């Protein structure tokens with residue numbers, strides 16, 4: 134199994150632990166990732182709300198690179214995959230958009246490269262049995278809630294993955310590691326997206342709702358697959374605590390870090406020492422490192 | 423009577439404008455309120471999503487385009503997923519943002535939400551000139567342009583220490599190609 138790897142901007146910066154753990158887990162599962170040469174930003178929400186043609190063209194440029202590599206694309210980032218899939222859908226549904234995009238990116242792209250979320254590949258193609266075979270350290274004491282956020286399952290016709298209101302894929306992967314996967318009602322609520330800087334008040338409220346529900350249910354961590362969700366819940370956690378007078382001290386782990394830990398991979402190789410809220414401390418308290 | 427007729431004219435005009443741009447006929451909305459019930463950010467909005475749709479039905483173009491709501495919608499797609507009339511409400515919201523930005527002489531964006539489009543513009547500048555998101559540049563530019571000079575600055579040193587923030591951008595090799603993408607996308611969208 135081989136994919137063109139599109140890390141996306143966050144994985145080279147604020148989410149380096151997501152990049153590290155993705156690479157480690159894929160090696161363990163025999164998934165070959167070939168990082169795309171000279172990939173560019175997908176445009177995220179900013180392009181989407183500014184110029185629709187630009188919002189299709191930035192991902193299309195990356196899809197065209199993968200097309201030349203003769204590979205489908207994977208990224209662990211829910212936002213990047215949403216933008217790549219949306220561009221594909223629009224290019225495939227409208228000849229006019231397809232032509233305009235080709236003009237903008239100065240090359241033709243036929244809309245045929247598939248973009249898949251790494252979570253989807255692990256849950257659907259690799260499967261729980263193979264994941265379990267790789268688990269050498271059961272994460273017995275760890276209680277995890279799986280948080281999918283907005284874009285893993287929505288919009289339904291773009292994502293085409295898992296149950297749109299009550300997804301299970303990440304919960305199943307977490308349970309496969311031996312951790313206790315706690316069911317909860319906040320799997321697909323929004324974290325406040327990119328309002329962290331322009332309207333911090335909004336994000337602090339939404340992050341507090343999510344963190345307090347996780348805490349009430351006894352979770353040690355929230356597993357995520359989106360660098361923006363992770364940032365709102367972890368990097369802004371101190372501000373949330375200050376604003377709402379709560380103490381959470383809850384590291385927010387990428388689902389690949391949890392998997393990697395159960396595969397017996399060194400915590401530092403997974404980037405677990407990179408968290409703003411001390412993840413190594415939690416794992417030590419739980420007797421997992 | 424005269425008043426009603428003028429409303430009626432505006433009414434079809436705005437509805438048609440939205441239909442042309444999104445493909446959705448908002449006359450089909452029967453105001454069940456489901457979009458609002460599940461809306462992630464409606465606690466902060468001045469008009470709820472179903473009110474926005476109703477105002478479009480009534481042709482209230484200026485009021486809709488000047489609402490804070492369209493800038494507070496987080497594009498979470500919950501409304502779109504749940505609307506029983508299969509209206510893509512999130513797409514309508516995004517289209518309203520695009521229309522509002524395209525006519526700055528007519529539409530005044532409230533200062534309580536104007537940092538949202540500002541942030542997007544800065545994000546895209548960093549992409550245009552480096553090919554990728556440049557976090558340090560983004561925050562520095564935002565703080566200067568918004569007047570919030572110290573916003574999020576306390577997080578910098580910690581992020582830096584963890585290797586999560588770099589002072590210099592990670593540029594793509596073929597910057598010229600990226601700049602041309604921006605230029606052509608702007609030209610062809612006109």
Ligand code: SF4
Pocket residue numbers: 450451452453454455456457458471472475504505506507508509511
């Ligand atoms: S959910 Fe759909 S039909 Fe119901 S009020 Fe919202 S837009 Fe109208």
Ligand code: SF4
Pocket residue numbers: 457460461462463464471494495496497498499500501502511512515
């Ligand atoms: S997409 Fe916007 S309007 Fe719709 S539910 Fe989400 S925040 Fe509310």
